[in-house]
Amino acid sequence: MEELSQEAAACQGVSDRLHLLHILPSFGAGGLELRTAAIINRTGRQFSHTIIPLDGNSAAAERIDSGQSVVLATAPPGKGSALYARKFHGLVKRVRPDLVLTYNWGAIDATLGALSAAVCPIVHAEDGFGADEAQGLKIRRVLLRRLILRHIYGTVVPSKTLLAISLDRYRIPPGKIHLIVNGVDAERFIPGRNMEVRRQLGMSGSHLLFGSVGRLREEKNLGLLIRAFAKAGIENAKLLLAGDG
Numbered sequence: 001m002e003e004l005s006q007e008a009a010a011c012q013g014v015s016d017r018l019h020l021l022h023i024l025p026s027f028g029a030g031g032l033e034l035r036t037a038a039i040i041n042r043t044g045r046q047f048s049h050t051i052i053p054l055d056g057n058s059a060a061a062e063r064i065d066s067g068q069s070v071v072l073a074t075a076p077p078g079k080g081s082a083l084y085a086r087k088f089h090g091l092v093k094r095v096r097p098d099l100v101l102t103y104n105w106g107a108i109d110a111t112l113g114a115l116s117a118a119v120c121p122i123v124h125a126e127d128g129f130g131a132d133e134a135q136g137l138k139i140r141r142v143l144l145r146r147l148i149l150r151h152i153y154g155t156v157v158p159s160k161t162l163l164a165i166s167l168d169r170y171r172i173p174p175g176k177i178h179l180i181v182n183g184v185d186a187e188r189f190i191p192g193r194n195m196e197v198r199r200q201l202g203m204s205g206s207h208l209l210f211g212s213v214g215r216l217r218e219e220k221n222l223g224l225l226i227r228a229f230a231k232a233g234i235e236n237a238k239l240l241l242a243g244d245g
Contacts, residue, residue, distance in 0.1 A: 017045065017046060017047055017048045017069060018046065018047050018048070018098040018099065019047070019048050019049075019050070019095075019097045019098050019099075020047050020048070020049050020050070020097060020098065020099050020100075020101060021049075021050045021052070021092070021095055021097035021099070021100045021101065022036065022049060022050065022051045022052065022101045022103070023052045023054070023075075023088070023100065023101070023102045023103070023107045023110040023114075024036070024051070024052070024053050024054065024102075024103045024104075024106075024107055025053075025054050025055060025103065025104055025105075025106025025107055026053050026054065026055045026057045026106075027051055027053035027057060027058045027059070027060045027061060027072075028053075028055075028057040028058075028059045028060060029059045029060050029062075029063075030060070030215065031127070031182075031214065032103060032104070032125070032127045033059075033060035034060055034063055035182065036060070036103075037060050037061070037063040037064045038063070040064055040068055040070065041063075041064060041065045041068065045067070045068075045069070047069070048069035048070075048071075049068065049069065049070045049071070050070075050071045050073050050095065050097065051070060051071070051072050051073065052072075052073045052074070052075050052110075053072075053075065054075045054079055054106060054107065054110075055075075056074070056075070058072050076088070076091060079109070084109040084113075085109045085110070085112040085113040085116070086113060087113065088109060088110040088112070088113025088114055088117075089113040089114075089116045089117045090113075090117075091113070092113060092114045092117040092119050092120075093117050093119060096119055096120070097119070097120055098120055099120055099121055099122075099123065100114040100119075100120060100121070100122045100123070101122075101123050101124075101125065102114070102122065102123075102124045102125070103124070103125045103127070104125065104126060104127055104128075105126075105129075105130075105141055105145075107124075108141075108144060108145070108148065111124050111148055111149075111152065112148050115148060115151055115152055121152070121153035121154075122152040122153055123152070123153055123154050123155070123156060124149060124152055124154075124155045124156070125155070125156045125157075126155060126156070126157050126162055126166065127157075127158060127162075128162065128219065129219050130217075130219060131217055131218045131219050133219070134218040134219035134221070137165075137169065142169050142170065145169075145170040146169075146170050146171050149166075149170055149172050149176075150170075150171065150172055150173060150176065152176070153176070154176050154177070154178055155170075155172055155176060155177050155178070156178050156179075156180050157177065157178070157179055157180075158179075158180060158181050158182045159179075159181070160179065163177060163179045193205050201240065203238055206236060207236055207237065207238050208234060208236060208237040208238070209237070209238050209240060210229060210237065210238070210239045210240070211239070211240040211241075211242065212225060212239075212240070212241050212242065212243075213242045213243060214242075214243050215243050215244065215245045216241065216243050216244060216245035217245050222241060225239070226239065
């Protein structure tokens with residue numbers, strides 16, 4: 001795996017492989033980013049990839065196998081400006097990938113820029129919302145998604161809630177919205193009790209354990225989980241929250 005500027009990334013691509021350009025708000029070690037790394041590993045050598053994390057965080061790249069053809073490119077400067085989408089218009093024109101993949105609201109400027117470049121299909125992924133939309137959607141963001149996402153090749157969501165929002169609020173045509181739920185590695189995550197870990201956490205093998213793994217952020221609504229667990233009143237049960245934030 002290499003790390004280059006976006007100008008060098010314009011020359012990226014192996015001639016016999018399809019070149020995928022990924023543009024993400026971040027490529028830190030979060031759920032979306034680790035899922036993307038896992039998909040890159042599973043697709044093998046049929047694709048080459050350029051990854052642009054808009055915040056410069058590329059920690060999830062450590063999860064990509066060394067044999068993959070991946071370039072980490074630097075995002076254009078000026079994020080937050082009214083004309084930021086134009087920079088992605090020019091970047092996509094230079095790179096000329098076979099497919100552009102954008103992720104979440106934080107990359108919507110890139111989606112618009114790639115759409116105006118009209119070089120290749122665009123697939124956008126919506127995985128949820130940040131803390132600033134934990135209590136409700138921002139109308140400006142709804143309208144921009146409504147304007148942009150109906151014109152790209154497709155949008156992917158991992159839940160029925162996001163599917164309903166995409167259809168009802170963003171008004172994406174049904175043929176352009178795809179529900180693909182997040183998978184679980186059944187060989188790694190198998191039923192069973194790890195007694196050593198339970199002892200470290202002060203629990204016995206008889207405890208019924210409920211758990212949540214993820215960032216402790218407002219939009220996760222972990223308060224609802226805690227209240228539901230308390231109200232259930234299950235005998236000899238424990239609730240374990242793993243994460244930071």
